[in-house]
Amino acid sequence: MSGEELAIEARGLTRRFGSLVAVNGIELHIPRGRIYGFLGPNGSGKSTTIRMLCGLIKPSGGTIRVLGLDIPQQSELLRRRVGYMTQRFSLWEDLSARENLNFMASIYTLEPRHATQRIEAAVREYRLQEFLDRPAGTLSGGQKQRLALAAATLHEPQLLLLDEPTSAVDPQSRRDFWESLFALTAAGTTILVSTHYMDEAERCHGLAILDQGNVVASGAPAQLMHDLPLEVVEIEAADTSAVRVALRGLASLRSLAQLGLRLHALLAPRATRAATSVGAGVAPPATDGVEQVRALLAKAGVSATVRRAAASLEDVFVGATLPPERDPH
Amino acid sequence: MLPASLRRIGAIAVKELRQMSRDRLTLGMVIGIPLMQMLIFGFGINNDVRHVHAGVVDLANTQASRTLIADIGASQVIDFVVRPTGIEALRKLVVSGQIQAGLYIPPDFERRRLDATRPVAQVIVDGTHPGVDIAVRAIATAPLPVRSGQLQRQQPAFEVLTEFNPERRTAVQVVPALIGVILNMTMVIFTAIALVRERERGNLELLIMTPVRSSELMVGKLLPYVAVGLIQTTIVLLTAILVFDVPVVGSLLELYLGAGLFIAATLGLGLVISTLATTQFQAMQLGFFTMLPSILLSGFAFPYEGMPRAVQYLAQGLPLTHFVEILRGVILRGATLANLWQPVAKLSVFLLVAMALAAARFRKRLD
Numbered sequence: 001m002s003g004e005e006l007a008i009e010a011r012g013l014t015r016r017f018g019s020l021v022a023v024n025g026i027e028l029h030i031p032r033g034r035i036y037g038f039l040g041p042n043g044s045g046k047s048t049t050i051r052m053l054c055g056l057i058k059p060s061g062g063t064i065r066v067l068g069l070d071i072p073q074q075s076e077l078l079r080r081r082v083g084y085m086t087q088r089f090s091l092w093e094d095l096s097a098r099e100n101l102n103f104m105a106s107i108y109t110l111e112p113r114h115a116t117q118r119i120e121a122a123v124r125e126y127r128l129q130e131f132l133d134r135p136a137g138t139l140s141g142g143q144k145q146r147l148a149l150a151a152a153t154l155h156e157p158q159l160l161l162l163d164e165p166t167s168a169v170d171p172q173s174r175r176d177f178w179e180s181l182f183a184l185t186a187a188g189t190t191i192l193v194s195t196h197y198m199d200e201a202e203r204c205h206g207l208a209i210l211d212q213g214n215v216v217a218s219g220a221p222a223q224l225m226h227d228l229p230l231e232v233v234e235i236e237a238a239d240t241s242a243v244r245v246a247l248r249g250l251a252s253l254r255s256l257a258q259l260g261l262r263l264h265a266l267l268a269p270r271a272t273r274a275a276t277s278v279g280a281g282v283a284p285p286a287t288d289g290v291e292q293v294r295a296l297l298a299k300a301g302v303s304a305t306v307r308r309a310a311a312s313l314e315d316v317f318v319g320a321t322l323p324p325e326r327d328p329h
Numbered sequence: 330m331l332p333a334s335l336r337r338i339g340a341i342a343v344k345e346l347r348q349m350s351r352d353r354l355t356l357g358m359v360i361g362i363p364l365m366q367m368l369i370f371g372f373g374i375n376n377d378v379r380h381v382h383a384g385v386v387d388l389a390n391t392q393a394s395r396t397l398i399a400d401i402g403a404s405q406v407i408d409f410v411v412r413p414t415g416i417e418a419l420r421k422l423v424v425s426g427q428i429q430a431g432l433y434i435p436p437d438f439e440r441r442r443l444d445a446t447r448p449v450a451q452v453i454v455d456g457t458h459p460g461v462d463i464a465v466r467a468i469a470t471a472p473l474p475v476r477s478g479q480l481q482r483q484q485p486a487f488e489v490l491t492e493f494n495p496e497r498r499t500a501v502q503v504v505p506a507l508i509g510v511i512l513n514m515t516m517v518i519f520t521a522i523a524l525v526r527e528r529e530r531g532n533l534e535l536l537i538m539t540p541v542r543s544s545e546l547m548v549g550k551l552l553p554y555v556a557v558g559l560i561q562t563t564i565v566l567l568t569a570i571l572v573f574d575v576p577v578v579g580s581l582l583e584l585y586l587g588a589g590l591f592i593a594a595t596l597g598l599g600l601v602i603s604t605l606a607t608t609q610f611q612a613m614q615l616g617f618f619t620m621l622p623s624i625l626l627s628g629f630a631f632p633y634e635g636m637p638r639a640v641q642y643l644a645q646g647l648p649l650t651h652f653v654e655i656l657r658g659v660i661l662r663g664a665t666l667a668n669l670w671q672p673v674a675k676l677s678v679f680l681l682v683a684m685a686l687a688a689a690r691f692r693k694r695l696d
């Protein structure tokens with residue numbers, strides 16, 4: 001892929017705060033016209049990375065190119081071409097929604113007639129009419145987020161950086177928000193969005209999973225789920241704690257997570273086992289892992305339904321963030 | 330269409346004015362603080378000692394001694410409230426604090442008047458009150474009132490004329506400089522807080538991602554407060570004229586021009602502070618930190634001439650020092666800014682240095 005097709009390219013990107021390494025030598029290759037996600041828990045370095053990409057803070061090491069510009073040296077040239085939605089609502093709470101939009105249009109020096117058109121379009125697109133004259137501080141989480149997205153896109157940026165845009169928003173608003181993002185990419189905008197929601201991460205075209213400042217996995221979500229080097233075994237049982245006790249001795253067990261009545265066990269494959277490819281729509285065949293689990297549960301007298309399951313993004317995330325030499329229990 | 334830079338400065342200034350107009354507390358401070366401080370300082374700082382309680386012992390009881398007592402009493406600096414019988418009783422009253430001064434006229438008063446080598450009477454003063462001491466001493470060293478004798482030799486050798494403030498009223502000396510003190514207080518803190526508040530509330534992270542330049546942001550932030558400063562100047566000036574009866578001898582236009590320059594200089598200082606502080610509390614603290622030396626060293630409270638050399642250099646670095654000079658010059662002496670070119674030049678230098686420092690320190694970055 002040539003440099004011009006990449007919206008964002010970072011090599012060895014590092015940021016230290018004192019002795020803390022917030023971002024640890026990460027590589028990013030983010031293509032244009034797509035939605036790219038940063039998935040990671042709080043403190044994993046998502047905001048720090050986004051801030052370095054837009055020149056808000058200086059990297060301690062590494063190189064960055066965004067839309068063909070060297071960052072942070074050429075940050076000022078980047079300003080007109082990117083829109084940025086901060087993690088925390090950062091429009092002026094004592095100004096009305098309309099005043100905030102007018103201010104942003106003036107700061108980007110949009111030609112007055114064009115500004116009016118853009119604001120009218122944003123009001124329609126993001127349904128701002130009902131609260132246009134209310135102080136921004138009195139808006140709900142979903143309304144603030146729509147207003148912030150409208151403000152960040154008034155100047156029609158080529159690249160949109162969204163830092164956890166949906167963290168204070170109800171599920172319906174989140175769905176609507178993602179519809180808006182897809183509409184923007186359809187119009188050619190590149191979007192980088194950080195999140196800690198699995199379902200949102202799964203909607204992205206590409207994804208980097210961050211953990212403690214490292215990119216621990218990256219690729220298309222489907223590919224990541226497909227390529228998970230762990231075996232996912234789903235156990236459905238009335239007494240889940242008995243299952244936990246029974247599986248305690250299983251050496252290959254990497255993680256055991258509860259999802260309602262079900263448990264997801266992640267098992268390390270045996271070195272000798274050939275990789276099984278799983279076709280879409282085809283039920284995964286029983287494997288060694290499933291047999292091992294069944295045997296252990298039977299021995300312990302725990303009744304349960306055990307089957308091989310396709311990896312979810314959550315399994316990918318858990319698998320990617322496991323400490324390398326962890327004892328399962 | 331306006332150049333892009335002016336549009337962005339205008340956008341910032343309008344936004345700032347809007348926010349200010351919605352913030353009741355700030356709005357109240359724009360008017361309330363200068364008015365309150367003017368009244369407190371104007372009435373509170375008063376070196377005019379009047380009506381000192383005193384006692385008098387007149388053992389001569391002649392025409393001349395009675396005239397002397399009446400003349401001293403007429404000055405209103407001293408009120409003779411008791412007439413003890415002897416000097417011992419007079420002393421006791423001073424010791425007990427019931428009176429702060431005493432006049433003792435000995436029985437041989439008439440003979441002493443004719444003898445140039447001996448004092449005619451004795452004045453006892455309570456030295457624990459500095460103001461009282463100075464005031465009473467002034468009376469005691471003055472020549473005997475003309476009516477109390479035809480003694481040519483006791484006429485003063487020279488005549489003292491106090492110019493520009495013949496009544497030597499403290500209000501006239503203090504109030505013009507007070508305009509500067511009040512502006513100094515509010516302006517530094519207003520601007521320092523205006524930028525730091527945006528940092529604290531997270532607005533700055535958004536703002537520095539826009540194409541606005543540091544210098545545009547600084548100027549846009551500053552302009553509305555220059556207007557606020559001029560409004561405050563007007564309030565304080567009106568109080569000075571209406572309440573304290575301060576005469577404005579010089580031109581009002583020159584006064585406002587000087588005020589505008591000083592306001593811009595203090596706002597520049599506020600901006601520098603805002604680049605140092607990370608919280609509004611820190612900004613307040615730093616603001617107060619610069620305020621105290623300004624009040625003490627600017628010549629507002631103590632005469633500049635009385636300060637040690639090193640302190641004088643420090644005072645030269647404070648914009649208030651120069652503005653106090655401009656204020657007293659224009660308001661009381663009718664000077665023009667051309668007459669006052671030195672303090673005007675020093676204030677201009679201060680403004681340029683502060684703005685350059687603020688713009689250089691304010692990076693469009695978060696770290």
Ligand SMILES: Nc1ncnc2c1ncn2[C@@H]1O[C@H](COP(=O)(O)OP(=O)(O)O)[C@@H](O)[C@H]1O
Nearest residue numbers: 017020022040041042043044045046047048049
């Ligand atoms: N300005 C800063 N000073 C010191 N530490 C910071 C600063 N910003 C972030 N950090 C630390 O860097 C790490 C990564 O933070 P951040 O990028 O905000 O993570 P995320 O956005 O994924 O929650 C955290 O441990 C955080 O405490």
Ligand SMILES: [Mg+2]
Nearest residue numbers: 046047087164
């Ligand atoms: Mg974050």
